[in-house]
Amino acid sequence: MEKGSLKCSANYIPLTPISFLERSAIVYADRVSVVHGDLKFTWKQTHDRCVRLASALTQLGISRGDVVAVLAPNIPEMYELHFAVPMAGAVLCTFNIRHDSSMVSVLLKHSEAKVIFVDYQFLDAAKGAFKILSEKGVKLPNLVMIPECHSFSGAHGRMSRPEGLEYESFLARGKADFAIVRPNDEWDPIALNYTSGTTSSPKGVVYSHRGAYLNSLSAVLLNEMLSMPVYLWTVPMFHCNGWCLTWAVAAQGGTNVCLRNVTAKGIFDSIARHRVTHMGGAPTVLNMIINAPASEQRPLPGIVSVMTGAAPPPPQVLFKMEELGFNVTHSYGLTETYGPGTVCAWKPEWNSLPLDARAKIKSRQGVQHIGMEEIDVKDPATMQSVPPDAKTIGEVMFRGNTVMNGYLKDIKATQEAFRGGWFRSGDLGVKHPDGYIELKDRSKDIIISGGENISTIEVESVIFSHPAVLEAAVVGRPDNHWGETPCAFVKLKDGFSATAEDIIKYCRDRLPHYMAPRTIVFEDLPRLQPEKRRSLFSGRKPKLWGAFLRQANCSFHKYETSSLELLIWLHRISR
Known part of the structure; x- marks a missing residue:
């Protein structure tokens, strides 16, 4: 041959x-x-x-x-x-x-x-x-x-x-x-x-x-x-x-x-002036468009295709975008996958579904695009694929020619990311019977706010350096405009005082403003009783549940997920 x-x-x-x-x-x-x-x-x-x-x-x-x-x-x-x-x-x-x-x-x-x-x-x-x-x-x-x-x-x-x-x-x-x-x-x-x-x-x-x-x-x-x-x-x-x-x-x-x-007026004016056919952006951009004052909106010269990523847009955002003449496609990826690695490829039979059902499907991360060899949801320990039952949670993994070469000057991190022959995203999800994946949480300490990645570990380290702070945990708080914003749970040292404004200003003086917490909650951090901890984690991998207790005394220190709902849930069951 x-x-x-x-x-x-x-x-x-x-x-x-x-x-x-x-x-x-x-x-x-x-x-x-x-x-x-x-x-x-x-x-x-x-x-x-x-x-x-x-x-x-x-x-x-x-x-x-x-x-x-x-x-x-x-x-x-x-x-x-x-x-x-x-x-x-x-x-x-x-x-x-x-x-x-x-x-x-x-x-x-x-x-x-x-x-x-x-x-x-x-x-x-x-x-x-x-x-x-x-x-x-x-x-x-x-x-x-x-x-x-x-x-x-x-x-x-x-x-x-x-x-x-x-x-x-x-x-x-x-x-x-x-x-x-x-x-x-x-x-x-x-x-x-x-x-x-x-x-x-x-x-x-x-x-x-x-x-x-x-x-x-x-x-x-x-x-x-x-x-x-x-x-x-x-x-x-x-x-x-x-x-x-x-x-x-x-x-x-x-x-x-x-x-x-990027402003709503600038978007509408540009579309009208140049007859724009395509654009993209995080859900914050979509929010900007649908909430634009009537004085800034202009009729679209034709359907404008919009690719969105980061957090999936809420149903009401999708409905309003469609009413205005935008066709929204949801994608998912990471820096390590050159941006979008998947697309929620639309099937004609879904057009007959009710609006709520269509929006729910559109919020999925979908399947690999044509340039990505494979995407799967696997048990990170055994590397076995999870059943496509839309319930079993595993780690989302990629394999293909559009995965990064590696991390500059960090062979150890590169080897860890590629352990098992797949790129480990750190994101947790399920696989539906039709093969489409859907994210459920992130195992990394990352908040995505307006398309920007925020390291909760870094924000916490700054808050901890405040002279009045004893304990701190940063999570992502759901936000209709930004998707998520940093929310800090803070416990002060005995005899010290500080206001939420003090903590926020302290962070803004030491971090880019978008990384600083928008909300400060002054409460004792949730603590789980030993018997409840055993019940919660029995037979399960804590990382897959998104909860991770670092301190030796098992007091809550930091979740590896950025889900505020999970934090509140753990707080409730620990009472």
């Missing part, structure tokens, strides 16, 4: 999303690629700018495998960097724009980024990070600032250059005939994405060219994108590279409508 076969450059080229841009620059050369306000680029222009930017990076000393960071919102420059950085052979690392200077300094040090592109709005955070790194004797990366006003040449004119490197002048250094640096192996890294961002031990998730390529094409299919879609950027590009849609839209020659600040 193999006689006469020859693997060579004629029949094998490492897969890379770079090829999407190269093709669109030919097929869709004069079509609009990126629009931001009154600024527009064509696919040919975007390709040329990315080539020059890649050239400028190599002139700065960037070579294969180096990390290039960016701290910017959904703007054209952010989109260009998704192609320009890998075109230079480097690895793109997008930072969450809600990170403070302390977090940025930690991630810069861990990633060893040699260059960071910073939007003018976040320059103070970057400068603060540089100050922290300087005091620690860490070598600082080069900084390229993205100014408030675009300083494009020609018809756009020029603006005065700020001190240091500035995006447009930096790009102008590049050569138009630069030879793109292609991956030697399609498993070479293309991007580095950090998970929940704990300062104690950041986890940098490494994406490959192959995984990004396959997940991008999968994103095209699960979003049902035809050629030349119009995609509104309400999903942050720094979240899993915009769920790989930064590259996916290029594959279809679509138009990227950039939205720096």
